[in-house]
Amino acid sequence: MKRNLYAALAGATFGLGLLLSGMTDTLKVQGWLDLFGAWDPTLAFVMAGAILPMALAWRVTRLRGGSVLGTAFPTKPDVRLDPNLIVGSIFFGAGWALAGLCPGPAMATATFSGAGGLLFLLAMVAGMVAAPALKTRIARLGAAA
Amino acid sequence: MQQDWIFGFAGGLVIGLAGAIFLLVNGRIMGASGLIGGLVDRSGWGNAAERLSFLAGLILVPGAVVLLQGGYDNHLTDNLAVIVAAGLLVGVGTRLANGCTSGHGVCGISRLSLRGIAATVTFILAGGAAMLFFRHLVGAI
Numbered sequence: 001m002k003r004n005l006y007a008a009l010a011g012a013t014f015g016l017g018l019l020l021s022g023m024t025d026t027l028k029v030q031g032w033l034d035l036f037g038a039w040d041p042t043l044a045f046v047m048a049g050a051i052l053p054m055a056l057a058w059r060v061t062r063l064r065g066g067s068v069l070g071t072a073f074p075t076k077p078d079v080r081l082d083p084n085l086i087v088g089s090i091f092f093g094a095g096w097a098l099a100g101l102c103p104g105p106a107m108a109t110a111t112f113s114g115a116g117g118l119l120f121l122l123a124m125v126a127g128m129v130a131a132p133a134l135k136t137r138i139a140r141l142g143a144a145a
Numbered sequence: 146m147q148q149d150w151i152f153g154f155a156g157g158l159v160i161g162l163a164g165a166i167f168l169l170v171n172g173r174i175m176g177a178s179g180l181i182g183g184l185v186d187r188s189g190w191g192n193a194a195e196r197l198s199f200l201a202g203l204i205l206v207p208g209a210v211v212l213l214q215g216g217y218d219n220h221l222t223d224n225l226a227v228i229v230a231a232g233l234l235v236g237v238g239t240r241l242a243n244g245c246t247s248g249h250g251v252c253g254i255s256r257l258s259l260r261g262i263a264a265t266v267t268f269i270l271a272g273g274a275a276m277l278f279f280r281h282l283v284g285a286i
Contacts, residue, residue, distance in 0.1 A: 004194050006167075006171055010170075012203065014203055015202065016210065017162070028149070049155065051255045067171060071172030098227050098279060104245070109219045110204050124233070124236035
């Protein structure tokens with residue numbers, strides 16, 4: 001129960017931060033990616049702001065055996081850069097530019113971005129359903145190359 | 146413009162605080178695509194309640210704030226084909242790469258994860274290239 005309450009608190013805080021930062025506005029996100037148009041650097045300030053408390057939190061994980069609720073901290077993943085990481089990030093970046101939405105803000109704006117916002121979420125979930133099969137193929141191609 | 150940067154930085158601090166709570170209290174990485182994706186492909190059904198609680202907070206609290214404020218225009222395009230293409234690409238891409246702006250960007254860079262940094266640089270460059278192509282060459286967005 002406690003675990004769910006803190007998860008809800010973290011989700012709510014994340015949503016409020018997104019709203020305050022302006023990253024729920026698709027024009028501001030698209031502006032960040034529009035290097036050859038009216039470039040908007042706001043996203044860099046958001047990233048810098050977000051990385052500060054997170055970097056501190058990662059340092060705290062080194063001093064503690066586990067989280068407050070007793071779960072072990074996530075281990076650092078394998079450092080190898082596999083084809084799925086790069087191909088996936090290229091797909092994601094392209095989709096991010098097209099609508100100005102990434103998963104966090106798409107969820108945070110779900111109740112007030114109308115039918116378009118819900119359609120985006122539906123398509124995103126469909127993409128997530130399709131991903132595992134594609135992931136195996138890309139991994140195989142990467143291993144063969 | 147400069148006011149936007151200040152709000153951006155302040156909002157960023159709040160986002161980082163959220164990630165810090167989720168990491169230090171729950172022991173989890175705050176990655177939006179992973180939290181949703183684990184529910185979609187069943188890999189995260191073992192802690193589904195925790196994921197759903199996070200998503201409930203993420204959806205409902207900004208919704209309540211906007212309701213009290215009297216509305217918010219997120220300027221989403223009304224081109225349905227663009228929305229569907231964008232959603233599919235974001236869904237497939239974040240699951241292939243195991244992360245998005247929050248997981249790789251915020252949580253990955255802050256622990257100096259090579260994968261997080263590589264993913265973030267790649268999706269920003271790809272986004273910039275897509276913007277150049279679709280906005281300035283094709284004129285679709």
